[in-house]
Amino acid sequence: MSNEIRDLLESVKEGTVSVEDALKEIKLQPYEDLGYAKPDLHRKKLQGTSEVIYGAGKTAAQIAGIIESFRKNGEDNILITRLDPVKAAEVAETCEFTYYEEGQIGIAGCKAEPSGIGKIVVATGGTSDIPVAEEAALTAEFLGNEVVRLYDVGVAGLHRILSNMDYIMDASVVIAIAGMEGALASVIGGMADCPVIAVPTSVGYGASFGGIAALLSMLNSCASGVSVVNIDNGFGAGYLAGMINHMK
Amino acid sequence: MSNEIRDLLESVKEGTVSVEDALKEIKLQPYEDLGYAKPDLHRKKLQGTSEVIYGAGKTAAQIAGIIESFRKNGEDNILITRLDPVKAAEVAETCEFTYYEEGQIGIAGCKAEPSGIGKIVVATGGTSDIPVAEEAALTAEFLGNEVVRLYDVGVAGLHRILSNMDYIMDASVVIAIAGMEGALASVIGGMADCPVIAVPTSVGYGASFGGIAALLSMLNSCASGVSVVNIDNGFGAGYLAGMINHMK
Amino acid sequence: MSNEIRDLLESVKEGTVSVEDALKEIKLQPYEDLGYAKPDLHRKKLQGTSEVIYGAGKTAAQIAGIIESFRKNGEDNILITRLDPVKAAEVAETCEFTYYEEGQIGIAGCKAEPSGIGKIVVATGGTSDIPVAEEAALTAEFLGNEVVRLYDVGVAGLHRILSNMDYIMDASVVIAIAGMEGALASVIGGMADCPVIAVPTSVGYGASFGGIAALLSMLNSCASGVSVVNIDNGFGAGYLAGMINHMK
């Protein structure tokens, strides 16, 4: 039970706050005051001072407005995801930020200094998985993690992943990103002894069904320590990896 | 065009066969006589003198009857698939044959002498895939192929498949059998330079959906030279592998 | 590159090991000696001295044999999962262990002392999810984690989860287990600021389709920090949670 409620009760007892006002206070901020929740559970405070804006479905003007609002509140470091180049150019007219086209990510302010337990490896099966991988990698970097990128190490050319085994054995967390048959997650899960976050991608042809084949493959991985996020959800993987890499 | 038709026409010309009889002959054996097809396309003649009986859905009496019929026609080597132990015991009361319980296979007569180009490797991801593997391996052996069994070499313990890489590199054909995420086919497909026949199995839990996860994974393999047969279809894989191993 | 290879090369140079013997050594233990992998990547060494046996599909005799084998190699603490009561009774005839019926778990030796960063909360939506939850909780405990059980806190009675919010806010990792609509993962994901591992269960009626409804719901959670394991995969969740809780 938070101190605010205790203080409020004390004030009521002392008569400095009326019963009605206390009642209103509890009603208006029911959980924050009670210590049940942070001011905005949905946009949980990230490490350091930073915020995230989900860019898809928002206009350039709306995004610029939110950035402005955050800045006024002292949040200078802001991650904008799913920001296509056209919209990025429009936002750039009114506020400054760095745009990473491959991951469709904009970063206002700067990435946090690496402060995690170890390194996060972001591995992809093919080159077409790279956009999802960059979304994951940039998100993790923004949140203060060192990232090692291992792209195009799919299992159909096994030596590619094997010759990078050192990185995987050393990793704090591995994000395994693959479309098609999604076997990368299992192979990495069998090599690594750290948490592996699998991201199926919608890359593929024929019976890949927009990522379902990879998703099912990853869910059925018999390697321990593997969990899965939604198809193409690079942000989710990067965020979770960063969270795990800051466990203490 | 087969010689039989030519001979028949010659006989008609010579008057030794009447028009009506020739007509009847052509009608009764329309394709065989014309050289379009073998007497029984469905049960294509296997290498040597041998036959296959699909045991599921047939009674012990029916199976014994078919064996008897084959033997009367000089077919002494007969493969019986999907033969459960109870039925096998019943069939054994009336006719002699060897029963392989793990693959639910009965073999009357004997396996053909190995005569193929090379060896067929039958690999499984786990131990629970072994029944399907034995169905494949025994079928291939019956048809005159040497078989190397690599069981429980799933990709979640990558060293297991790697330490058997020599067998895979040397194989004439590889049959890759796996349930769960089915990644074995891709990993083997990436290592081997021979045809790889992938068999998804219905082994698995949760979202494996009776083999669909493995099936989709295998169909989406980005390794070249991989094709897929139906879920749990060990016989089909063994038959096809034997066929490829006897290409000439 | 591991010291073993270096030592081996030194020995070759010094003439104390022949070229042939060195060659054989490298071939036989290709990855362990090269430092690429642990002796058995599949059964990665758990915290302390302990092993895991997946009980489903193994006979009581096989399980007893494996336990015996582990014990001879000095592994006294062994977790056996998916062990039904009948089989457990049979195994108990030949070797001693504790059986936890609700989670279908057997533990030979003892659970490791709690040594993780914090506590792991295992929460379920309903009472019928408890078997999966116990599999997760016992696995985590076996691996040296303190576990808080919050059972039957499904979102249809929101006050139940709210009145336990303190536990969730304090957790190191939360395992959210639910069938039916699987909303528990999202609600907990919105409250917690630690990693949340979602486990869909096959509990449900009508259009729950053996866990697919819950699985899809959990994959689509818009709360950050949530990842998903396979349907009913309590062991996987407990193992991963333990791994995260021991990050350092």
Added chain:
Amino acid sequence: MSNEIRDLLESVKEGTVSVEDALKEIKLQPYEDLGYAKPDLHRKKLQGTSEVIYGAGKTAAQIAGIIESFRKNGEDNILITRLDPVKAAEVAETCEFTYYEEGQIGIAGCKAEPSGIGKIVVATGGTSDIPVAEEAALTAEFLGNEVVRLYDVGVAGLHRILSNMDYIMDASVVIAIAGMEGALASVIGGMADCPVIAVPTSVGYGASFGGIAALLSMLNSCASGVSVVNIDNGFGAGYLAGMINHMK
């Protein structure tokens, strides 16, 4: 049995209507006259004098024509759904009406005065569900219901829905609209003690499958009093809510 038939029979008896004419009358309006059905069961008379036009798949000219026809028959209040802005502008050239772009709704004439039992709460999980929500809200308002809009109260930020609990506890009917994991319906269903109509939306990414994840989630809600309409069917939910709010 309606009075019209009785009157008709009386007229036949009295000779003022011929048998043939009576026969024709019954044939032309077989059910209305018999009291079994309204003149147009498909377009059931709404509360007051009003009509609905489903705009999708109709040209602007067709829509204008139908409006004209309704007006000639004394129906001045008309709801046009699924009316995109371009078509709305075209229709507006020939007849007057108010256009609500967010819900793609046009209203000719006016909304009925609120006359329901209580208030209808329209809640959405996110901002991208708002178009469906506006379709529902405007439909309900058109039919004479007071509507409270609670937008962007998704469960991933639980305090948002909790701080609006009063509205939900007071509601006559709640329409819960959500894409992604659709958990909103369960959470609201657990709080409210009035009927909850769940509307899955096609909003989402990855494995949301155009609303299927939300649909399944909502169908499996274990909260009592929840029922579901088709994906994105805001009109259907608004209509049903209005109907329930006018029970008597």
Added chain:
Amino acid sequence: MSNEIRDLLESVKEGTVSVEDALKEIKLQPYEDLGYAKPDLHRKKLQGTSEVIYGAGKTAAQIAGIIESFRKNGEDNILITRLDPVKAAEVAETCEFTYYEEGQIGIAGCKAEPSGIGKIVVATGGTSDIPVAEEAALTAEFLGNEVVRLYDVGVAGLHRILSNMDYIMDASVVIAIAGMEGALASVIGGMADCPVIAVPTSVGYGASFGGIAALLSMLNSCASGVSVVNIDNGFGAGYLAGMINHMK
């Protein structure tokens, strides 16, 4: 805001309750005391004094125990759903109640007196849908609603539903229960001008897929005022219908 909190604050102000005790009180009963929710949101108070026990997955002893507990708390009228005959007989040994085998429903105490707005019609497409229908009908009756049963009025014999049209036109709510093609909901939806709750059943053959065909058919009904509950969820439909029939 509930009077309890106000009273508590007054007591704190007056000094009759200490700050610590008030704090504890708020913590222990966070929502009940705050007026946000009923004591048990999950088991919302039904009309009159009554409770519901979901019998599936509970032992006879557990059910008897819960009944006992309710009775001690003054809840004499209890509905037990999904209670098979064997379990019912076991429960009957320790406590008295009426068992309705067709709907697999037990009722301890008595059904509430009918007090709704009108009558609830429960209609089924075939005779094999009757168990689901009885679950719905008995639930509604238990909650104080008069029920009209129209069984086996499927659309393949249209005159059967037409000759009962009066009941449907007069109904306050209709529950339309059907497997197979589920067309009953659309046909009734087209005739009725009251809310229609559609219940798909798992009855069917071939491509009915355990109720999916009926579910999709019902969700796609183009009749207004139709909503859908889960497959075979008779209780949910009966509960919701009762709720609507008591709107005021």
Added chain:
Amino acid sequence: MSNEIRDLLESVKEGTVSVEDALKEIKLQPYEDLGYAKPDLHRKKLQGTSEVIYGAGKTAAQIAGIIESFRKNGEDNILITRLDPVKAAEVAETCEFTYYEEGQIGIAGCKAEPSGIGKIVVATGGTSDIPVAEEAALTAEFLGNEVVRLYDVGVAGLHRILSNMDYIMDASVVIAIAGMEGALASVIGGMADCPVIAVPTSVGYGASFGGIAALLSMLNSCASGVSVVNIDNGFGAGYLAGMINHMK
């Protein structure tokens, strides 16, 4: 408009029937009297005097009761479908009929004399499709059609169907029954120039998914004149074929 209504109106005019009685008459028999429908649309009168009982889900006593009822009403020829041997034996204790075990069909009375346009060919892909085929064939025979059975003529042994091409070319209607890949319907559809009714069966293994593979295959047949009934619906195919064979 039927003569009965005209007569009724004339009677009203003449005063021999009162307005009230006419009103009642129209109400009680709304469609039959109006000529819109037969007395029992659901159990449409078959050719000659005969009836059908769907045996699944009915007890032996119920079936015997219905037979008795039909016989009292002069219906001596009755088809009972989905009647398993155990139930058949029970029914046989109280009433006489012929039981056809393979098609799970009972026929009380006798089959109608063949009176159709031509012959109906019932063809199956394999021997395991025969139960469905017999249901179709016996239904057609019962309804007065001559049936030619071509069993086990699946396309994997093309000569089998080709050597029976005469029967197919001569048929009035063909019923093509197959599980597995369902190709039989397309091949027959390409050969025949009469209506082909395709019946997918649930026979199959692996990815046949209980008949879905065959169902999709048949729906996608590019041969003209092919339509499809539900999986395993032999009765439906036999009934429809009989109907077509009696077109005039």
Added chain:
Amino acid sequence: MSNEIRDLLESVKEGTVSVEDALKEIKLQPYEDLGYAKPDLHRKKLQGTSEVIYGAGKTAAQIAGIIESFRKNGEDNILITRLDPVKAAEVAETCEFTYYEEGQIGIAGCKAEPSGIGKIVVATGGTSDIPVAEEAALTAEFLGNEVVRLYDVGVAGLHRILSNMDYIMDASVVIAIAGMEGALASVIGGMADCPVIAVPTSVGYGASFGGIAALLSMLNSCASGVSVVNIDNGFGAGYLAGMINHMK
């Protein structure tokens, strides 16, 4: 066995045809000469002198070329399906034909005179099903059938179909075309005593899944005499209906 073969054999016997020439003749025209099949089984001769071109996927030039070719061979009456307006205009530049835009059908020459047993009713659930209906209706008319069009008679407004019941009772064949829930087929199947061909359409929203909901609904119809063709396959239904209407 056809006379051509007999004649050929006679000629061989008489020596007017050499053995080699006879052999070649049999080989080149194996089935036509043997009487097994028509010259082109795929494009089976329709009633009278007419041909069908499937327009989708063919260029205007190709279509014009095929028309030309048919005409040179004396086929003056040609049906072109799936012909969009742009392509139709292009084809019209080089050859004369009538274009029916609603059904995307072109007819060169003329429709055959009605010669069937009775009338074919083409009924649709809604107005958006009309394109599929016109494809069916024009196909049937082209093949010499009289067609009655009953459009927009969906079951959600039951009186619409009921007031047209005479047409359905009188029909020789009914084609029931509907998207959404597809209930029309069942309702018509319950009223008609002639074959009903159900055509699911891809019209619909939300969970209609491009026609799957209607397809499943139609396959599960419990009315007898109903069979189903592929989604949107108006041509297939019209062709089959015409075939049935010319049974003799």
Added chain:
Amino acid sequence: MSNEIRDLLESVKEGTVSVEDALKEIKLQPYEDLGYAKPDLHRKKLQGTSEVIYGAGKTAAQIAGIIESFRKNGEDNILITRLDPVKAAEVAETCEFTYYEEGQIGIAGCKAEPSGIGKIVVATGGTSDIPVAEEAALTAEFLGNEVVRLYDVGVAGLHRILSNMDYIMDASVVIAIAGMEGALASVIGGMADCPVIAVPTSVGYGASFGGIAALLSMLNSCASGVSVVNIDNGFGAGYLAGMINHMK
């Protein structure tokens, strides 16, 4: 174990290579040097000197760059798949190659001389399957195989495939390509006694679901010797067929 490692060890023994250098060598080329794998397992060396570029998702500049790189390394014969005409024209500006538009294939250098065991037959069900067929045929030809094209021999016109039976009986491998119902694979599988590679195509309408109907049909083929590759995967089929045709 390869000679390179042996040589390396000898050199270490002789002191001509230092321990550190040997260590580095093993690490950098771990598998090639150890004989475990070819230099690039993923792009396995094809017959002769040739390479493959998967064109989809690569820019013209990237493709030209890779071609340049290959040529510098002495690979003059290069196959580029999934190369659309626009990109092909761009690539052609900087490097010379032959473009085959129908199969969307570019070939730099030349096809290898036919050197296989026999001929590969590429058969399609319809004309719209030809693009996939050309991808397969050109791939096989590039890899040194003689190809026989049998296009538009779908089973709905059975004489078309029958009159080409000689080619199929003579083939070394058959690639059976079909959309819609995919029956071609079964029919060819029943005729041929060589391996049949089935390729489902996404061609089709209605319930073909982008190739799923054909895929399932082909997986369920009961003909022996049939295996399946991914939907539209002409390259995979051509590559595998070439591999089988070069077995020795």
